[in-house]
Amino acid sequence: MSRRREFLSAQGRLVMLLSAALATLFLLSLVTGANPLPLWRALHESLADTPTVLSLILTEVRLPRSLIALVAGASLGLGGALLQGLLRNPLASPGLIGSASGASLGAVSVLYFGLGAGFWAALPLGGMSGALLAMLLVYLLAGRDASIVTLILAGVAINATMLALISLLLNLAPSPYAVQEMVLWMLGSVANHGMDAFWIMLPGTLLGWLLALGSGRALDALTLGEETARSMGVDLVRLRWRLFLAVALTVGSAVSITGSIGFVGLVVPHLLRPLVGYMPGRLLPVSALGGGLMLLLADMAVRLLPAGTEIKVGVITSLVGAPFFLYLILKTRRVQP
Amino acid sequence: MSPARSYRIATLLLLLLSAAAPTRAASPPGRVVSTNLCTDQLLLLLADERQIASVTHLAREPNSSFMAEAARGYPVNHDRVEELLALQPDLVVTGGHARTGTAALLDRLGYRVEHFPDAADLEGIRANIRRMASLLGRRARGEAVIGRMQRRIIAATTALPEKPLSALFYQPRGYTSGSGTLHDLALHLSGWRNVAAEEGIRGFAPIDLERVLLARPVQLFTSTYAPGTDSLAQRQLRHPALRQLTAARPMIEIGYRYWICGGPMIAEAVERLARARRDR
Numbered sequence: 001m002s003r004r005r006e007f008l009s010a011q012g013r014l015v016m017l018l019s020a021a022l023a024t025l026f027l028l029s030l031v032t033g034a035n036p037l038p039l040w041r042a043l044h045e046s047l048a049d050t051p052t053v054l055s056l057i058l059t060e061v062r063l064p065r066s067l068i069a070l071v072a073g074a075s076l077g078l079g080g081a082l083l084q085g086l087l088r089n090p091l092a093s094p095g096l097i098g099s100a101s102g103a104s105l106g107a108v109s110v111l112y113f114g115l116g117a118g119f120w121a122a123l124p125l126g127g128m129s130g131a132l133l134a135m136l137l138v139y140l141l142a143g144r145d146a147s148i149v150t151l152i153l154a155g156v157a158i159n160a161t162m163l164a165l166i167s168l169l170l171n172l173a174p175s176p177y178a179v180q181e182m183v184l185w186m187l188g189s190v191a192n193h194g195m196d197a198f199w200i201m202l203p204g205t206l207l208g209w210l211l212a213l214g215s216g217r218a219l220d221a222l223t224l225g226e227e228t229a230r231s232m233g234v235d236l237v238r239l240r241w242r243l244f245l246a247v248a249l250t251v252g253s254a255v256s257i258t259g260s261i262g263f264v265g266l267v268v269p270h271l272l273r274p275l276v277g278y279m280p281g282r283l284l285p286v287s288a289l290g291g292g293l294m295l296l297l298a299d300m301a302v303r304l305l306p307a308g309t310e311i312k313v314g315v316i317t318s319l320v321g322a323p324f325f326l327y328l329i330l331k332t333r334r335v336q337p
Numbered sequence: 338m339s340p341a342r343s344y345r346i347a348t349l350l351l352l353l354l355s356a357a358a359p360t361r362a363a364s365p366p367g368r369v370v371s372t373n374l375c376t377d378q379l380l381l382l383l384a385d386e387r388q389i390a391s392v393t394h395l396a397r398e399p400n401s402s403f404m405a406e407a408a409r410g411y412p413v414n415h416d417r418v419e420e421l422l423a424l425q426p427d428l429v430v431t432g433g434h435a436r437t438g439t440a441a442l443l444d445r446l447g448y449r450v451e452h453f454p455d456a457a458d459l460e461g462i463r464a465n466i467r468r469m470a471s472l473l474g475r476r477a478r479g480e481a482v483i484g485r486m487q488r489r490i491i492a493a494t495t496a497l498p499e500k501p502l503s504a505l506f507y508q509p510r511g512y513t514s515g516s517g518t519l520h521d522l523a524l525h526l527s528g529w530r531n532v533a534a535e536e537g538i539r540g541f542a543p544i545d546l547e548r549v550l551l552a553r554p555v556q557l558f559t560s561t562y563a564p565g566t567d568s569l570a571q572r573q574l575r576h577p578a579l580r581q582l583t584a585a586r587p588m589i590e591i592g593y594r595y596w597i598c599g600g601p602m603i604a605e606a607v608e609r610l611a612r613a614r615r616d617r
Contacts, residue, residue: 176562258490
């Protein structure tokens with residue numbers, strides 16, 4: 001009992017620490033950019049009636065950008081933790097099992113073809129349905145008790161299909177700009193959005209977070225095996241649907257605004273897992289915070305690049321994440337020869 | 338015009354005349370095929386209609402082509418080798434950054450292929466017009482086109498307000514035109530300062546929205562394309578911060594067809610930019 005209390009407080013400390021780091025980084029993100037922004041003066045001017053350049057930059061450029069990075073990163077981190085817990089597979093993540101590319105496909109088919117034009121939720125709904133569809137396909141392809149390799153292969157196949165379809169749709173889209181946006185949907189970016197984009201992605205995200213909330217205990221039980229989890233009263237079919245839906249809602253909403261940003265969902269849970277005693281339940285909030293941190297940091301790095309360049313934030317996360325992915329593969333190979 | 342500048346033009350002219358000299362002996366080509374939008378427009382502008390065997394499908398597209406109306410009467414090609422061979426050209430004109438595979442292949446097959454570099458200034462535009470006119474055996478027509486272009490530019494830019502004001506081309510996807518572009522040239526001719534060039538941007542490159550807001554250009558210009566379609570690029574022009582910036586002075590649209598290719602249409606773009614400067 002005393003050990004449990006100690007663990008909880010350690011968990012509490014970790015959550016507090018990450019939250020504090022996230023809050024600090026968020027403020028830093030508001031003052032970081034190609035041009036210095038005196039935060040205090042900008043805040044002051046934002047409260048005045050007539051918008052000034054400083055207040056516009058703060059409230060219409062940096063605030064939405066930072067909020068979107070934070071929320072999308074949190075969703076990706078959480079999605080990774082949920083999928084790794086549910087599938088009991090260290091390589092499961094939104095990027096690898098198709099939810100991100102599926103969400104891109106869904107968003108692309110809505111945006112460029114004027115489906116649901118004027119209906120604000122059309123874009124995230126497209127992303128969510130795409131994400132759900134892709135995940136179900138991977139799950140069906142790989143089978144319920146898929147080995148790591150089978151799951152990843154199924155993910156690779158679905159990802160390839162989704163990317164091919166995205167490319168096809170962008171080539172067929174009536175807008176001449178569509179083809180050039182391929183990179184954006186593949187690598188992702190949080191730049192150049194207004195607050196409206198943030199409000200659009202928020203409802204689905206919150207709904208997904210709520211769905212994920214409280215699944216921690218079931219995920220903890222699942223580490224003991226499906227039989228044991230079932231004997232402990234976990235309804236596996238319901239849990240699976242609930243979490244797939246949660247990932248579809250959060251990742252679908254995020255990706256429909258930012259494009260699919262790779263590796264956040266893979267790297268973050270892995271880095272944080274040792275800190276929560278390898279308990280998937282405890283990993284959920286921590287991964288969400290960590291995901292927000294990682295994406296905010298990556299986006300701040302992108303912003304400091306010189307003018308005239310256009311590096312997507314996904315380039316940074318992938319450059320960090322891909323070597324990490326390799327390391328994970330080598331590690332799993334050592335464990336199961 | 339500065340002496341150095343006129344000297345440059347004079348040397349260029351001499352060079353071009355000497356380069357074009359051998360072609361004068363042969364009779365002018367009778368089946369000219371163009372495989373690039375820019376050479377399409379030069380061809381349609383300068384050639385006798387019987388000389389034109391084919392232009393690209395883009396030449397008919399009114400958003401891209403200044404000569405869309407004139408292009409209607411001619412067969413179109415899509416820069417595919419089979420197509421071009423069937424046309425039996427005695428001269429193939431092409432342009433763009435790199436020599437396309439098609440043109441290189443035709444060259445190897447023994448066809449006469451002439452490549453036109455993209456023109457990014459008035460000298461380049463004049464040189465391209467003169468070269469095309471000379472290839473077609475229509476020098477007088479070429480000089481007439483150049484003369485009309487120069488007269489229009491001079492008429493539009495005399496009696497402009499003294500002080501240049503800041504302006505910026507903001508395109509879908511947050512791109513702008515820095516130094517070394519036709520936009521930059523036209524802005525300078527018509528009494529504007531190009532904020533993008535002053536920010537150190539060269540060529541066609543993205544500009545940070547924050548920089549645009551901070552520089553606070555007096556006037557934003559844009560060249561949108563394909564109205565009625567949607568993409569993230571086009572949504573960028575509707576960014577709330579940009580809406581606030583342009584609330585008092587809406588963006589002025591100056592279509593893409595003025596800028597895709599360097600040509601005499603630059604005169605009309607300058608006229609429109611100068612009008613905007615005078616209204617200011």
